[in-house]
Amino acid sequence: MAGFKKFLMQGNLVQIAVAFIIGGAFATVVTAFTTVIMDLIGKVGGSANFSSYQPGGVHVGGFITALVAFIILAAVVYFGVVKPYEAFHERYMKEEEAAATEVDVLTEILGELRQGRGQGQV
Structure with a gap:
């Protein structure tokens, strides 16, 4: 039982659990933001939901919608997480x-032995 408790309280396991929970919460925020952006695209260029788009009878609309959502999500993660983290790291973290x-x-x-500093000391 002590080994199991030690396993559960390891730093890495706790950090992974916290990261998983924060990641889930962040995913909700990004999904909501993606919905806002898709709605804005819809207001500017018509429908932002391309699911029914079928040129030549090929169902590519769902793919286009997913692709646009992915690009928005990648931009949010890059400009909202990666770039601020890099700036913080450059500014406040000293390279060891x-x-x-x-x-x-x-x-x-x-070198010390050649200079004679190590002679007579054991």
């Missing part, structure tokens, strides 16, 4: 210095 590799550490030790 690269951690020294084994080769760097060994080269430094070798």
Whole structure:
């Protein structure tokens, strides 16, 4: 039972759960925004629902509607999430210095040994 509790309380599992919940809530907002944009497109250019569009008897209307909704959704995610995150990250997050590799550490030790700093100390 203790192992199961530890599994449930792992940081990654909790973070994934929070991300899933926030993602679901964000999807609702984006869907509502997409509906608004589709309605505006409908007011400007006629019907924004292309479901009944069948050139030559081929049902492509549903695909066109889904494609327009996808482009709107991608734009909302890119300009509403990705770009602000990148700007925040550039402005407030300092890039951490690269951690020294084994080769760097060994080269430094070798240099000190060659200079005689390591003699007499064990």
